[in-house]
Amino acid sequence: MTAPDGRTPAGRMTVGPAPDVPAPDGAAVDRDGRRTFTPDFLTELFRNPLDPGYAAAAERKARGEGPTGAARKVISGITALALAALGFLLVVAYQQTMAEEPARSRAHDELVDQVQNRRAETVRLQNRADRLRAEVAALRERQLGGAAVARLRDLEAAAGLAPVRGGGARITLTDGPTPVDPLTGERETEAQVKDTDLQLASNALWSGGAEAIAINGQRLTATSTIRQAGEAILVDVRPVTSPYEVVAIGPDTLADGFRDGYAGRFFRELANRYGMRFDAAEVGDVTLPAATDLNLRVASPSPAPSRSGAPDRSSTGGG
Amino acid sequence: MKDTTQRRPARAARISSEGTMIAVIALVAGVVLGLVFDPTVPAGLQPYLPIAVVAALDAVFGGVRAKLDGIFDDKQFVVSFVSNVLVAGLIVYLGDQLGVGGQLSTGVVVVLGVRIFGNVAAIRRHLFRA
Numbered sequence: 001m002t003a004p005d006g007r008t009p010a011g012r013m014t015v016g017p018a019p020d021v022p023a024p025d026g027a028a029v030d031r032d033g034r035r036t037f038t039p040d041f042l043t044e045l046f047r048n049p050l051d052p053g054y055a056a057a058a059e060r061k062a063r064g065e066g067p068t069g070a071a072r073k074v075i076s077g078i079t080a081l082a083l084a085a086l087g088f089l090l091v092v093a094y095q096q097t098m099a100e101e102p103a104r105s106r107a108h109d110e111l112v113d114q115v116q117n118r119r120a121e122t123v124r125l126q127n128r129a130d131r132l133r134a135e136v137a138a139l140r141e142r143q144l145g146g147a148a149v150a151r152l153r154d155l156e157a158a159a160g161l162a163p164v165r166g167g168g169a170r171i172t173l174t175d176g177p178t179p180v181d182p183l184t185g186e187r188e189t190e191a192q193v194k195d196t197d198l199q200l201a202s203n204a205l206w207s208g209g210a211e212a213i214a215i216n217g218q219r220l221t222a223t224s225t226i227r228q229a230g231e232a233i234l235v236d237v238r239p240v241t242s243p244y245e246v247v248a249i250g251p252d253t254l255a256d257g258f259r260d261g262y263a264g265r266f267f268r269e270l271a272n273r274y275g276m277r278f279d280a281a282e283v284g285d286v287t288l289p290a291a292t293d294l295n296l297r298v299a300s301p302s303p304a305p306s307r308s309g310a311p312d313r314s315s316t317g318g319g
Numbered sequence: 320m321k322d323t324t325q326r327r328p329a330r331a332a333r334i335s336s337e338g339t340m341i342a343v344i345a346l347v348a349g350v351v352l353g354l355v356f357d358p359t360v361p362a363g364l365q366p367y368l369p370i371a372v373v374a375a376l377d378a379v380f381g382g383v384r385a386k387l388d389g390i391f392d393d394k395q396f397v398v399s400f401v402s403n404v405l406v407a408g409l410i411v412y413l414g415d416q417l418g419v420g421g422q423l424s425t426g427v428v429v430v431l432g433v434r435i436f437g438n439v440a441a442i443r444r445h446l447f448r449a
Contacts, residue, residue, distance in 0.1 A: 045430065049437030051399050054385040057392035075393040076338065080345035082397045086375050087349025089404075093372045095353070096360050 160221035160291040169255035175242040176275035191274035195228035204263035210248035219291040374407035380438040387445040
């Protein structure tokens with residue numbers, strides 16, 4: 001360090017506080033009572049990276065105070081040991097790093113494998129479920145026969161459990177332009193279709209007499225949800241994207257009614273103001289798929305058990 | 320001790336080459352030992368290994384520079400080596416306990432890196448006169 005060695009004239013010692021004692025702010029008061037600032041830690045670090053201990057040791061050696069003879073031999077031996085430890089450390093660290101690397105990529109590969117396996121499994125199970133469902137339908141048809149099956153089919157169609165076909169209306173909503181703000185880099189989402197818009201459209205269709213509705217091929221049931229998650233819209237937890245097609249099966253007047261009703265006026269206003277695209281058209285013949293994740297939640301035994309003894313499960317509002 | 324000034328350069332050179340030989344042999348021996356024993360590092364110590372290596376490198380480059388400056392001292396080297404490794408490990412351990420382990424490791428690496436850089440620059444000036 002830059003501490004002046006003890007050549008302070010004794011007579012000046014009384015001026016000011018004791019010299020070479022650094023003040024809390026790193027300043028030292030020198031012999032003349034002036035405050036000198038020693039380089040701070042980082043400056044010193046950059047200027048003189050060598051441990052000052054080496055210079056001190058060399059000085060001691062020059063004065064002939066260093067260890068001699070056997071002590072010196074011992075210390076050299078310890079140096080050799082330290083270097084051996086260094087080599088050991090380097091090798092261990094290297095091998096450790098090398099050993100960790102494959103572990104990391106192995107974990108990644110394993111995860112990819114797992115995802116793919118699960119996907120294949122899902123497809124397999126889905127196919128099996130479809131096959132079994134068809135089997136169940138066929139068996140039920142054979143067992144019940146005639147009117148009961150027809151009634152069941154009507155109920156299923158109304159509940160969204162079975163695909164339906166017919167004429168109705170197709171409402172198309174498309175996001176307007178979403179420019180990126182050049183200053184903030186954020187996308188303006190005003191002109192995007194929101195979950196409430198789709199809710200409004202479906203509710204207007206229901207009230208217009210629609211019997212079945214699907215949004216982008218997702219059949220709505222009594223418990224369907226249309227929610228916004230960030231910028232995505234989820235219909236029954238599955239994402240749908242623009243353009244949104246709300247297809248409904250219902251009376252022939254459905255499209256006209258929608259266009260002239262509150263919802264139609266609302267969407268025309270949105271289209272005018274934000275540049276969304278809105279279209280309501282009549283469709284002659286469309287097929288809406290069955291809802292996918294309908295779970296049987298409530299079941300009660302039929303009051304009159306069938307002859308075969310098997311309880312006839314009647315689904316009550318299972319969806 | 321009177322006439323040491325006369326003989327000093329030759330003696331210093333001899334000691335220096337001998338010491339370098341020992342140092343290199345010791346280093347190689349350590350590497351071989353590591354390869355032969357292939358030790359597994361306990362999981363608790365694994366985060367400190369890279370920091371320990373950087374700290375050790377700092378001590379080594381300091382030692383090499385001191386050697387080239389002609390002021391190498393065995394005791395100083397050993398003490399700085401051991402204390403560097405221990406203090407670096409301790410700082411990172413403390414940081415881990417305080418929840419700033421990553422940042423403190425970065426700080427330690429920066430400070431030691433600056434020192435290594437400075438010492439390597441001095442070594443370079445010794446070796447290439449540039």
